[in-house]
Amino acid sequence: MPRFGSAVMALVLAASSGQAATVVTAAHMLDPAKGVIVDNPVIVIGDDGRVTSLVSGNAARPNIPADAKRIDMGDVTILPGLIDMHVHLTSDPTLSGYQGLEYTDNFWTVVGVANAKRTLEAGFTTVRNVGSANYDDVALKQGIDRGYVPGPRIVPATYAIGVTGGHCDATEFPPSVKVPTPNIANNPQDFRGLVRTLRKYGAEVIKVCMTGGVLSKTDSVGAQQLSFDEIKAIVDEAHMLGMRVAVHAHGTDGINDALRAGVDTVEHASLANAESFKLARAHGAWFSMDIYDDDYILAEGAKNGVFAESLAKEKEIGRKQRETFRDAHAAGVKMVFGTDGGVYPNGNNALQFAKMVEWGMTPVEAIRAATSEAAIALNRVNDVGQLTPGHYGDIVAVAGDPTRDVRLLEHPSWVLKGGQVVTSPAR
Incomplete structure (x- = not known):
């Protein structure tokens, strides 16, 4: 004793x-x-x-x-205190699809204030915010750190970066509607510049949209969108600057190229295969898989305004992602707790623990993914x-x-x- x-x-x-x-x-x-x-x-x-x-x-x-x-x-x-490695505090899933266009740009920072409080009260004292417009997550972090509003410790990514027409671009408008896209590039050198710009304005991690996604309207959920040379340039630049890289990737080819390039975490990882597991183990990467979301999106998405195309993609990929989670865990891939808060209501983060246990983890493993393992993946083991x-x-x-x-x-x-x-x- x-x-x-x-x-x-x-x-x-x-x-x-x-x-x-x-x-x-x-x-x-x-x-x-x-x-x-x-x-x-x-x-x-x-x-x-x-x-x-x-x-x-x-x-x-x-x-x-x-x-x-x-x-x-x-x-x-x-x-x-718990750690969620994948949230969007400045998002509200009940304002999906075109409904968000009714609100001013700065409205989303206010949404973030409310969501930060809910998330902290739910026991999540640290979060990694992997994508928000207008540097809203940096503003939120600054307000919390200065004591103006309550909230968790935030590791901000600022904008998630991607290619023209990709998951992180605005693809739901006709050509006559011009939308600012400060997060879009189309060659390795420009992506290097984006990494430097985001770091300049407060990013502590880089988020990359490597493949299509569920909630983007026009792309295929699994299609690769960045070349290997592009993702390698992003990873090399971020690592040189002391930053880690989180890559949104559902599709197999995009996952595997991202892992070969040396990314630190793969978000979603829905269609990862045995080669993905091997690459993740070899490169020391973590999978961050939001396996609770399927329940919420399919139950509430239509009411919330989620595009019909997105609901179809969720039906296509939701169960497969859970099966991949089970197989990745069994294969010894390192896993962290990431929920994609903002796709479902922030503050309900802990609902994912039961899903992780249902699909193969012990309770201790699931908790470890949201504590000591997440801290390692954040490079925050000392605090x-x-x-x-x-x-x-x-x-x-x-x-x-x-x-x-x-x-x-x-x-x-x-x-x-x-x-x-x-x-x-x-x-």
């Missing part, structure tokens, strides 16, 4: 230096990286929002500074995804054992971000 000597010393030093501390206690704690639950955790979070000490076990509790803020969560299981010293005090608590019932994560009883209470049973 672990001893408390170092923890007591950390607490004494914090008190003697005048550092304010928040002390969180609970009945149990899940360590997703190790896949174990420990009893009686005591987590000390400093005034910078980071964990300074973590101890657990049944030994006597350490002395806690008199001026420390105490949060006793009671008979719950706590775990690190999110775990509850160890140096990491942010981002905490989710559920009333029960999520390794037995992963659906408990759909209804967290407590959420803390950086040691600050976001939601609690009393709120």
